[in-house]
Amino acid sequence: MSVNFKIFDAIATDYDNWFEQNDNIFRSEIRALKLSISPHKKGIEIGTGTGRFAKALKIPVGVEPSENMASIAMSRGINVVNACAENLPFHNNSFDFVLFVTTVCFLNGIEKAFSETNRILNTNGAVVIGFIDKNSPLAKVYKNSKNKIYQKSHFYSAEELTGILSKSGFNNFTFLNTLNDTYKNEEIATPMVGQGCGKGNFIVLKAIKK
Numbered sequence: 001m002s003v004n005f006k007i008f009d010a011i012a013t014d015y016d017n018w019f020e021q022n023d024n025i026f027r028s029e030i031r032a033l034k035l036s037i038s039p040h041k042k043g044i045e046i047g048t049g050t051g052r053f054a055k056a057l058k059i060p061v062g063v064e065p066s067e068n069m070a071s072i073a074m075s076r077g078i079n080v081v082n083a084c085a086e087n088l089p090f091h092n093n094s095f096d097f098v099l100f101v102t103t104v105c106f107l108n109g110i111e112k113a114f115s116e117t118n119r120i121l122n123t124n125g126a127v128v129i130g131f132i133d134k135n136s137p138l139a140k141v142y143k144n145s146k147n148k149i150y151q152k153s154h155f156y157s158a159e160e161l162t163g164i165l166s167k168s169g170f171n172n173f174t175f176l177n178t179l180n181d182t183y184k185n186e187e188i189a190t191p192m193v194g195q196g197c198g199k200g201n202f203i204v205l206k207a208i209k210k
């Protein structure tokens with residue numbers, strides 16, 4: 001299903017406010033993402049939304065096609081480029097890591113987006129993807145809900161993403177799982193290492209450019 005960015009324009013403020021009420025979920029996701037990103041230096045977030053993750057992870061630049069999401073990100077000091085993942089306006093070999101957080105499920109052309117990601121990464125650079133596992137309880141809750149954006153999403157499993165990434169020039173896959181189904185939003189969760197489909201609602205997949 002194709003995503004119209006106007007949906008994100010309409011929900012930008014509500015989307016951003018959600019994190020105020022769910023700070024431990026945000027911090028749990030940040031903890032897992034930081035572990036995956038840490039050795040890499042120059043990064044960019046694709047689908048940076050309101051820039052909360054980019055700011056917390058000290059990523060100075062993001063790509064974002066929704067004007068209203070982008071304007072909140074810019075108010076956080078993120079340098080936002082108005083573009084899409086499928087056609088990135090950057091030179092080859094420009095970054096050490098590329099981050100996607102809860103964005104791959106909205107891409108109109110995931111294969112093109114991953115080949116563009118590969119192109120703008122340095123050799124041995126990393127793509128780090130935080131996503132809601134298609135096989136997780138949370139994906140089922142979202143799909144059955146009236147949530148305007150997730151109704152339009154296409155969730156992926158870890159196997160599906162690694163398959164597409166392999167064809168796009170990536171290898172050395174590693175995984176962290178966090179926010180398992182017993183998580184109660186009272187603490188910052190400790191990520192678990194391993195593919196573990198269905199064990200964590202939020203998976204961080206890391207892959208290296210060949």
Ligand SMILES: C[S@@+](CC[C@H](N)C(=O)[O-])C[C@H]1O[C@@H](n2cnc3c(N)ncnc32)[C@H](O)[C@@H]1O
Pocket residue numbers: 003005008046047048049050051052053063064065066069083084085086100101102103106107108
């Ligand atoms: C659920 S939000 C996630 C935002 C941010 N990464 C976060 O986790 O808070 C998904 C974002 O992806 C953006 N997006 C959707 N399709 C995109 C595309 N093809 N290229 C780049 N960004 C896209 C949307 O505009 C939206 O801001």
